[in-house]
Amino acid sequence: MSDVVASLTWLEECFEKNINLAEPNWLREFRAHELKKFVQRGFPTRREELWKYTDTSHLAKKNYCGPTLIDGSPDIDKLSSPSQIKFVFINGIFSETLSDIAKLPKEVTLLSLRQVINDHVDLTKPYLTREFDEKKFPFASLNLVLMTDGVFLKIEKNYEMTTPIHCLFINTKQQNFVSCPRNIILAGDNSSVTLIEEYVGDQAENYFVSALTMIEVNNGAYVEYFKIQDEAASATHIANVFVEQQQDSKVKAHFFSRGGALEREDLCVRQNAKGAEAQLNGFYSLHSDEQHVDHHVHVDHLVPHGISSMIYKGILDKKSHAVFNGKVFVHQDAQQINAHQENHNLLLSNSAEVNTKPELEIYADDVKCTHGATIGQLDNESLFYLRSRGIEESEARKILVHAFSDQIFNTITNREIRDYVQQRVSSHDEL
Amino acid sequence: MLEIKNLHASIQDEKQKTKQILRGIDLVVKPGEVHAIMGPNGSGKSTFANVLAGRDEYQVTAGDVLLNGKDLLTLEPEQRAAAGLFLAFQYPVEIPGVNNMYFLRSALNSIRKQHNLPPLDAMDFLTLVKAKMKEVGMDEKFLSRAVNEGFSGGEKKRNEVLQMLMLEPRLAILDETDSGLDIDALQAVAKGVNSLRSPNRSFIVVTHYQRLLDYIIPDVVHVMLKGKIIKSGGKELALELEAKGYSWLEKEAQA
Numbered sequence: 001m002s003d004v005v006a007s008l009t010w011l012e013e014c015f016e017k018n019i020n021l022a023e024p025n026w027l028r029e030f031r032a033h034e035l036k037k038f039v040q041r042g043f044p045t046r047r048e049e050l051w052k053y054t055d056t057s058h059l060a061k062k063n064y065c066g067p068t069l070i071d072g073s074p075d076i077d078k079l080s081s082p083s084q085i086k087f088v089f090i091n092g093i094f095s096e097t098l099s100d101i102a103k104l105p106k107e108v109t110l111l112s113l114r115q116v117i118n119d120h121v122d123l124t125k126p127y128l129t130r131e132f133d134e135k136k137f138p139f140a141s142l143n144l145v146l147m148t149d150g151v152f153l154k155i156e157k158n159y160e161m162t163t164p165i166h167c168l169f170i171n172t173k174q175q176n177f178v179s180c181p182r183n184i185i186l187a188g189d190n191s192s193v194t195l196i197e198e199y200v201g202d203q204a205e206n207y208f209v210s211a212l213t214m215i216e217v218n219n220g221a222y223v224e225y226f227k228i229q230d231e232a233a234s235a236t237h238i239a240n241v242f243v244e245q246q247q248d249s250k251v252k253a254h255f256f257s258r259g260g261a262l263e264r265e266d267l268c269v270r271q272n273a274k275g276a277e278a279q280l281n282g283f284y285s286l287h288s289d290e291q292h293v294d295h296h297v298h299v300d301h302l303v304p305h306g307i308s309s310m311i312y313k314g315i316l317d318k319k320s321h322a323v324f325n326g327k328v329f330v331h332q333d334a335q336q337i338n339a340h341q342e343n344h345n346l347l348l349s350n351s352a353e354v355n356t357k358p359e360l361e362i363y364a365d366d367v368k369c370t371h372g373a374t375i376g377q378l379d380n381e382s383l384f385y386l387r388s389r390g391i392e393e394s395e396a397r398k399i400l401v402h403a404f405s406d407q408i409f410n411t412i413t414n415r416e417i418r419d420y421v422q423q424r425v426s427s428h429d430e431l
Numbered sequence: 432m433l434e435i436k437n438l439h440a441s442i443q444d445e446k447q448k449t450k451q452i453l454r455g456i457d458l459v460v461k462p463g464e465v466h467a468i469m470g471p472n473g474s475g476k477s478t479f480a481n482v483l484a485g486r487d488e489y490q491v492t493a494g495d496v497l498l499n500g501k502d503l504l505t506l507e508p509e510q511r512a513a514a515g516l517f518l519a520f521q522y523p524v525e526i527p528g529v530n531n532m533y534f535l536r537s538a539l540n541s542i543r544k545q546h547n548l549p550p551l552d553a554m555d556f557l558t559l560v561k562a563k564m565k566e567v568g569m570d571e572k573f574l575s576r577a578v579n580e581g582f583s584g585g586e587k588k589r590n591e592v593l594q595m596l597m598l599e600p601r602l603a604i605l606d607e608t609d610s611g612l613d614i615d616a617l618q619a620v621a622k623g624v625n626s627l628r629s630p631n632r633s634f635i636v637v638t639h640y641q642r643l644l645d646y647i648i649p650d651v652v653h654v655m656l657k658g659k660i661i662k663s664g665g666k667e668l669a670l671e672l673e674a675k676g677y678s679w680l681e682k683e684a685q686a
Contacts, residue, residue, distance in 0.1 A: 381524045385578075388484050389538035389594060390512035390545065399537065403528025403577075 008039050014066045014178060015145050022118055030129050031145055037134045038141040050136060053323040053355045054264055054294040059236065064178040064208055067091035067148060073098060074172040074202045082420035083164040083196070085110075090170055092148045092179030092209070107159035108193075113150035113182055124152065127184045127214055132240075137266060139238045143180045143212040150182040153195065157188030157218070164194040164417060171209065171231065172202040183213040185223070187249075192222040194414065198424075201232025201259060211239040217249040219273070225253045226417065228424055231260035233288060238264045247273035254412060255312075257284035257293045258425050264294045271299070271306040282312035283408040285425055286320035286352070294323035297341075301334040304364075310341035313408050315401060316352035324356040326371070332363040339367070345375040346404050402426075432633045433460040433602055438494035440482045449490075452478045454658035456494070460602070463630040467644055467669060468637045470655035471677045476637045477521055479655070480606040484518035485511050498602060512538075513545035515601030519591040519608050526578040531590070534578050535560060539597055563596040566626060568619040585616035592623040599627070604635045609643040621646030641673035654680055 015035050023031075043060045044051040070090050073079070079088070079098065087110060088098035094112035104110055116124050128147075132140035151167050169181060187193055199209060209231065217223045223243075231237050237260045243251055257263055269278045284293045299308045310326045324343040345354045358371040378400050386396035405426075412418040440453040452475045460466050470476050482489050483496065485508035496503040501514055526534070540550040551559070564571060567589045579587050588608050595603055608620055624634065624647050636647055644652075644666065652668040653660045656677070661684045662668070672680075 379524075379526075382526045382529075384486055384508060385520070385524045385526065386534070386538075387508040388512055388518055389534075389598065390509050390542035391537050392509050392541060393507065395537065395541065396509075399529055399534070400526070403526065406528050 008042075008060060010063050010065070011035070011039070011142075011145065014064065017066055024121055026125070027117070027121070027128060031147070034141040035145045038138060038145060041134050041138055041141075044138055050296065053321075054262070054292065056238070056262075056264070059208065062176070062208070064176055066146070067093060067177045067179050068174060069093060070173050074170045078170055078172075078200050078202045079168070080420075081166045081168065082414075082416040083166040085163050085165050087151060087165065087167045088170065089149060089168070089181060090172060091174055091177060091204075092169065092171075092181050094149050103163060105159070105161070107156040108161055109152070109154040110165065111152045113147075113152050113184070116152045124184065128182070130214070137240055139210050139264075139266075140212055140240050143182055143210050143240070146178055146180040146210065147182045148180055150184070151197075152184050153193070154186040155188055155191040155193045155221075157191055159188070159191045161191070161193040164196060164414065166196045167198065169197070169199045169209070169211075170202060171199070171204045171207055171235065173204060174207065175205050176207065178208045178210065180210045180212075183211070185213065185215040185225075187215075187217050187221040187223050189218045190220040191218075194224040194226075194417070196226040196228065196417065198226075198228040198230070199237060200230050201235050204232050205234045207232070208236045209238070211237070213239070213241045215241065215243045215251070217243065217245045217251050219247045220249060221246075222250045223252075225251065226256070226421065227254070227265070228256045228258070228421060229260060229263055229265075230258040230424055231263075233259060233261060235260045236262045238262075239266070241265070241267045243267070243269040243278070245269065245271045245273070245276040245278065248275035250277045250279075252279045252411075253281070254408070254421075255280075255282040255295065256421055256425050257282070257286075257295075260293075261290060262292045264296070266296045266298070268298045269300065269308065271301050271303060271308070274303050274305045277307040278309070279411070280308070280310045281408050281411050282310075283405055283425065284312075284314040284322055285405070286314070286322060287317045289319040291318075291320040292323075293321075295325070297324075297326045299328045299339065301328070301330045301337045301339065304333065304335045304337070306334065306337050308337075308339045310343075311408065311411075312343045313345070313405060314343075314354070315346045315348065315405065316354065317348040319349070319351045319353075321353045322355075324354070324373070325359070326357070327359040327361065328369060328371075330360075330362040330364050330367050330369065334364050335366040337364065337367040337369070339369045341371045343373040344404075346401065347375065347377050348401075432462045432464075432499060433458070433635075434495075434497040435459070436495045438479075438482070438496060439492045440478060440489045441492055442478070442489050451492075452489070452658050453482065456658070456660055458653070458660065460633045460635065462633060463628075464650045465628070465634040465636060465647060467649040467652045468635060468655055468660075469639065469652060469669060469672055474655045475658040476655050477606055480518055480604045480635070480637055483511075483604060484508060484516065509541065510545070512598070512600075513542050517595050517598055517600030517603045519588075519595055519603065519605045521606040521608075521610065523579050523587045523591055525580045525582070527580050529578045531576050531578050532560065532574040535594065535597055538594065542598060560593075560597065563593055566596060567592050567623045568615075569593060584611040585613060588612055588616060588620055592620050596623055596627065601631070602633050602635070603627070604637065606637045607639065608636075609638055609640065617643065618646060641669045644669045656681060656684055
């Protein structure tokens, strides 16, 4: 234990130097408390069940520093957007010049977290002081300790926000830094919003992002959430997304994993009131050796009359490794639940590896829950059929790979976003 | 058109044991001819059709196949298609997620590309495919379905003939295209084939039954047994087989 604590000096240094946050005392104290919690606990190792296939112990030995403000813009291509409202962060710090919020209606509040802490700190207090179980979610603590900035988004009740909001986190022109965005999304009663949270790497190496996003979907509200991870090939990306659902609310979440050396996503959805519906989709496309993606998805049905579905699909090439752990937890009083989960994997090489575990834990007796998982290769019969019609082998493979992934892309109803995501996720496909 | 000499082919079974299936096939199909290949189950008819199309589970252990002077056996399946070969499958595979129209267009344009022709644009393609669908009696709704997914047996076979009409091969091999068809579908398939018949296009029709040959009149009928063609004749041979079965030929072959 002592050597773990000793080797976390970079973390303590980053905490001390943290970015001139003009924070109130309570926040400073709470962050110090979280630091202590994290240091005592240490980075998770593979000895822990929840981290059985994903090793993060090496992060303790790194020597990360905090982000610095970068002059100049990243490649313009990285700034493209399917939306007119764009909220841009460079190395985790909000960039007003690269953002565009001119089209924001008055019913929608969109601010950088740093700005909120400066001007309306009380708004954020319940979201910044929420305690997470550090055994399960150690990186939720780490995120607060090193928090630099983030998104604060609030939709007034009854307002339907039709323009998507694109939050773009570009990591660029710095090496070995750690960035910890904390995002707070609040959808008021009967409101609706579409949010894209995207991470892109550009001329940056060996950096570490530990993100945390809290989404509150209040009574009758609808949130469509996109997470796109296209970090630099040597980056580590660890994220927690906590969704709280109230009565008759609906959330549709889409996760796309494309880049990075190591990605871990913990998505937790809690249905706190009747009539909630959650549709959770994921797609990972791994094309390099040693690339590792781990999706842990947890749905808690706490009350009766809830619906949830999880459909995660992945394509793995070379020596890449994917982990899927989906868990649906139906509590004792949660009758009349309809839950479904599936995970399908397509292996394009003999050395790729998948560990998949769809789990159901049910304590109610009147529920409908299904689950399934598959791991397979491209179907030779189909391949031969296409080729026998004159389609070249590489093209035939592409067609079959797309057929596999289209099930996920087709769940995106917004045409611009679908095209954007498809292009982002498959532009560098090497088949 | 097609010249086959002494073709031998084998397959590895589940126990990795080599099983010889084709044991020396000689066949010459001239331009414009229709050849029927008949024979009992397990005689090697389907293997023969699949070997010509280039299915890689089969190993060609001896022999030569020339299609219009080209050495067919050295070509990839897609190159064989571009060279004018078409196999209508006995069991067309279902490909979920691949749109039938997208598939047909990719196939046609891939072959055009291999002939250095520009791709057909969406409008021209649509006009063409709709006309051909009418010929085989297929509803246009099948264009928006996934390839063969949930198609009935007859719909699958019509889809095969539709592909044949679109790709206009020089040599079409129909592998038991008649099996499992009702009489309407059978006539639609035959109509499609007959509309393609021309002096520079040939057909090999693999079938169990004489029935199909009432609609597609063959020039030559061959009987395949144990991986060899043991008898060839005119269309009346098919009628004789229908009446007498194959056992007399088996005895003849042993004698």
